Amino acid sequence: MAKKIMACVDGSALSQSVCDFGAFFSKTLHLPLELLNVVEHLHVSAHTDLSGNIGLGARDDLLESLIGEEHDESKKAIAKGKTMLLNLKERALTQGAQEVKIVQKHGEFYENIEPHKEEIRLLILGLRGKDNEGNTQAIGSQVEELIRTLNVPILLVNEAFHEPKKILIAYDGSLSSKKALEIVTQAPLLGEVERHLIHAGKNREASLSLLREACTLFNKPQIHTVQSISLQGEAVESLLSYQDNNAIDLIAMGAFSHSRIRDALFGSFTSKMIFKTTKPLLLLR
Amino acid sequence: MVLRLKKEWFGNIKGDLLSGLVVALALIPEAIAFSIIAGVDPKVGLYASFCIAVVIAFVGGRSGMISAATGAMALLMVTLVKSHGLEYLLAATVLTGVLQILAGYLKLGSLMSFVSRSVVVGFVNALAILIFMAQLPELSNVSWHTYAFVVAGLGIIYGFPLLPLVGKLIPSPLVTIVVITLVSLMLGWDVRTIGDMGTLPDTLPLFLIPNIPLSFETLQIIFPYAAALAVVGLLESLMTATIVDELTDTKSDKNRECKGQGVANIVAGFFGGMAGCAMIGQSVINIKSGGRGRLSTLFAGVMLLIMVVFLSQWLSLIPMAALVAIMIMVSIGTFDWGSIKRLKTLPLSTNIVMLSTVVVVVWTHNLAYGVLTGVLLASLFFANKISHFMYVERLSDEQNGNVTYKVVGQVFFNSAERFINSFDFKEVVDKVVIDLNRAHFWDITGVSALDKVVIKFRREGAEVEVIGLNEANQTIIDRFGIHDKPEEIEKMMGGH
Numbered sequence: 001m002a003k004k005i006m007a008c009v010d011g012s013a014l015s016q017s018v019c020d021f022g023a024f025f026s027k028t029l030h031l032p033l034e035l036l037n038v039v040e041h042l043h044v045s046a047h048t049d050l051s052g053n054i055g056l057g058a059r060d061d062l063l064e065s066l067i068g069e070e071h072d073e074s075k076k077a078i079a080k081g082k083t084m085l086l087n088l089k090e091r092a093l094t095q096g097a098q099e100v101k102i103v104q105k106h107g108e109f110y111e112n113i114e115p116h117k118e119e120i121r122l123l124i125l126g127l128r129g130k131d132n133e134g135n136t137q138a139i140g141s142q143v144e145e146l147i148r149t150l151n152v153p154i155l156l157v158n159e160a161f162h163e164p165k166k167i168l169i170a171y172d173g174s175l176s177s178k179k180a181l182e183i184v185t186q187a188p189l190l191g192e193v194e195r196h197l198i199h200a201g202k203n204r205e206a207s208l209s210l211l212r213e214a215c216t217l218f219n220k221p222q223i224h225t226v227q228s229i230s231l232q233g234e235a236v237e238s239l240l241s242y243q244d245n246n247a248i249d250l251i252a253m254g255a256f257s258h259s260r261i262r263d264a265l266f267g268s269f270t271s272k273m274i275f276k277t278t279k280p281l282l283l284l285r
Numbered sequence: 286m287v288l289r290l291k292k293e294w295f296g297n298i299k300g301d302l303l304s305g306l307v308v309a310l311a312l313i314p315e316a317i318a319f320s321i322i323a324g325v326d327p328k329v330g331l332y333a334s335f336c337i338a339v340v341i342a343f344v345g346g347r348s349g350m351i352s353a354a355t356g357a358m359a360l361l362m363v364t365l366v367k368s369h370g371l372e373y374l375l376a377a378t379v380l381t382g383v384l385q386i387l388a389g390y391l392k393l394g395s396l397m398s399f400v401s402r403s404v405v406v407g408f409v410n411a412l413a414i415l416i417f418m419a420q421l422p423e424l425s426n427v428s429w430h431t432y433a434f435v436v437a438g439l440g441i442i443y444g445f446p447l448l449p450l451v452g453k454l455i456p457s458p459l460v461t462i463v464v465i466t467l468v469s470l471m472l473g474w475d476v477r478t479i480g481d482m483g484t485l486p487d488t489l490p491l492f493l494i495p496n497i498p499l500s501f502e503t504l505q506i507i508f509p510y511a512a513a514l515a516v517v518g519l520l521e522s523l524m525t526a527t528i529v530d531e532l533t534d535t536k537s538d539k540n541r542e543c544k545g546q547g548v549a550n551i552v553a554g555f556f557g558g559m560a561g562c563a564m565i566g567q568s569v570i571n572i573k574s575g576g577r578g579r580l581s582t583l584f585a586g587v588m589l590l591i592m593v594v595f596l597s598q599w600l601s602l603i604p605m606a607a608l609v610a611i612m613i614m615v616s617i618g619t620f621d622w623g624s625i626k627r628l629k630t631l632p633l634s635t636n637i638v639m640l641s642t643v644v645v646v647v648w649t650h651n652l653a654y655g656v657l658t659g660v661l662l663a664s665l666f667f668a669n670k671i672s673h674f675m676y677v678e679r680l681s682d683e684q685n686g687n688v689t690y691k692v693v694g695q696v697f698f699n700s701a702e703r704f705i706n707s708f709d710f711k712e713v714v715d716k717v718v719i720d721l722n723r724a725h726f727w728d729i730t731g732v733s734a735l736d737k738v739v740i741k742f743r744r745e746g747a748e749v750e751v752i753g754l755n756e757a758n759q760t761i762i763d764r765f766g767i768h769d770k771p772e773e774i775e776k777m778m779g780g781h
Binding site for chain 2: 041044045047048049050051052053054055056057058059060062063066070
């Protein structure tokens with residue numbers, strides 16, 4: 001099945017960076033890039049009418065006024081989205097993207113991506129969209145749901161584009177982690193980059209043996225530079241401080257390996273990482 | 286899905302809370318009025334509205350729709366309450382809920398597709414008329430004071446929103462109630478008030494099992510009522526759901542709504558409330574006031590109970606005339622004025638279906654009968670229209686005295702008679718060829734009509750050859766599978 005890189009843009013500050021990452025991967029993987037803009041509909045009236053009465057023909061009148069309002073709103077949103085998409089397409093092509101297709105759709109984010117999941121090699125999202133612009137504490141409302149339910153590699157973008165040269169692969173020995181490693185070794189998304197395989201845990205012995213086991217997967221062609229490092233301490237903090245100290249450009253990890261209930265009770269590693277990281281996160285499932 | 290749930294509850298918090306409040310203000314008079322119609326204390330309707338609204342907010346299939354005690358359901362309870370009392374009504378309510386849940390699991394919600402649009406319109410109009418007619422007892426044998434209040438009430442309801450600035454910020458039903466109550470207290474006129482009609486709730490609803498003998502005899506008594514209530518409740522709820530779908534441009538799960546209605550009614554029955562269903566008028570008010578999510582329904586129910594329990598002394602002072610004004614407003618708003626305007630432009634058969642639905646409902650006070658009538662008539666009109674799509678062409682072959690009859694179109698129960706009469710049996714022929722390549726038989730009436738024709742020809746000494754029978758018969762079989770495949774449909778209907 002012909003694959004593509006899908007980058008989701010909504011006109012917020014991160015959209016340009018999302019597009020840049022899309023162009024970069026399209027160039028390195030020789031795959032077409034699709035820029036998707038989902039036109040949002042709020043379905044909520046801007047006028048407050050609390051008069052609480054209904055007259056003759058109330059239903060038809062109400063329907064007419066709602067249609068009129070939403071029609072105007074939608075047209076504006078579509079026009080804005082179109083302009084943005086065209087600008088981004090230009091930008092992507094100048095950066096060397098293979099072929100760029102722009103798509104505008106109505107409806108929900110998820111229902112527009114899910115049917116195409118077989119064709120998506122990599123999905124690129126901004127960590128927060130227009131709704132949370134400027135609010136560095138917030139994450140887009142749809143991000144967690146998308147990650148949990150779509151089994152495609154997802155790249156979360158949260159800053160301007162830098163070409164990834166050094167990447168950190170987080171490994172914790174779980175099934176999801178092993179799967180992530182399989183994807184990295186068998187279908188690598190990046191070519192020649194410096195890979196740091198990190199395990200953060202309390203027991204150094206156990207940690208080192210896990211890493212040895214993981215490294216065997218790397219003894220296959222194409223994957224060259226791999227350093228494996230064992231860190232002691234709390235997982236999220238250790239990984240993030242390593243990333244800061246070593247100028248890591250991108251973190252790759254398995255995502256949401258535990259059930260919702262456990263995550264709700266104990267807090268999820270993936271959520272914490274998404275919240276705190278300042279670099280792009282590549283989530284593999 | 287979690288995302289959808291989040292959106293349905295938290296996607297429109299401010300709008301939902303405000304609209305829930307507006308709805309609650311109109312729900313109070315309605316619940317009281319419908320209790321009176323059913324012949325029970327106002328508190329039964331109020332408890333019912335609270336329970337149903339709150340439960341449906343969680344389990345219903347259509348967010349933004351308001352369900353509570355309704356007029357359509359109240360009308361079906363009158364005789365049960367008169368003959369056996371409140372406890373039997375509560376038991377019937379619980380049984381109604383059970384039947385509705387069953388309907389949900391049997392996916393009967395999908396049967397709505399058989400109810401044509403004109404039946405839905407007729408149902409809505411009949412409901413509006415019934416709500417209006419239910420106000421008439423309050424308007425007969427009363428002093429002119431009552432009429433004055435009603436007219437004044439309507440004036441405030443429709444006039445207040447026209448005021449600049451405040452008009453659209455304060456719900457007019459609230460203004461009406463407050464103004465009319467104050468005026469009646471100040472002038473000291475003797476008009477009927479809510480307090481005269483029965484007891485209002487003074488506590489939160491309490492769980493109680495209906496006090497009835499658990500016997501087959503009880504079941505025999507309550508089952509017919511429960512069945513009617515279940516059917517009418519589901520019909521009104523599904524139709525209202527369709528209307529709310531249109532207004533909000535979103536989809537809803539009809540079968541889930543059936544189950545939700547069932548659960549809500551069971552809860553209502555066990556907490557001293559009568560059976561209810563979705564309300565068109567209130568749902569439209571909710572959407573108009575900016576409500577879209579489940580929070581609006583929940584808040585409406587909760588505010589209704591809070592206001593009623595904590596303000597019950599003042600509630601009993603409100604003149605019935607104020608309620609009547611609000612109910613008349615609801616009936617005016619529920620009536621589909623556009624359908625009357627469209628009577629001129631739509632075909633006669635559509636109008637007959639709509640009008641007969643209205644007439645049967647108003648005459649029998651039972652919405653289910655009306656819908657049955659409407660569906661039946663709509664189906665018969667449909668069969669009649671299709672039966673015109675058939676003709677038989679006679680081609681005679683001069684050389685050897687053969688006659689070929691070419692049948693084109695749909696042969697079924699309605700067109701069978703015409704089919705038989707299309708053949709000339711008085712003609713003397715040696716051989717008759719009946720060409721069915723472009724004909725479709727839809728049921729065995731068609732086949733037996735064909736047999737009759739063949740037999741008649743043979744008894745008159747002719748040789749009969751039938752060609753294309755296999756193709757023609759393909760439409761008799763209940764082949765559900767092929768209907769989705771465009772190529773199959775093209776093959777079958779290509780030549781019509």
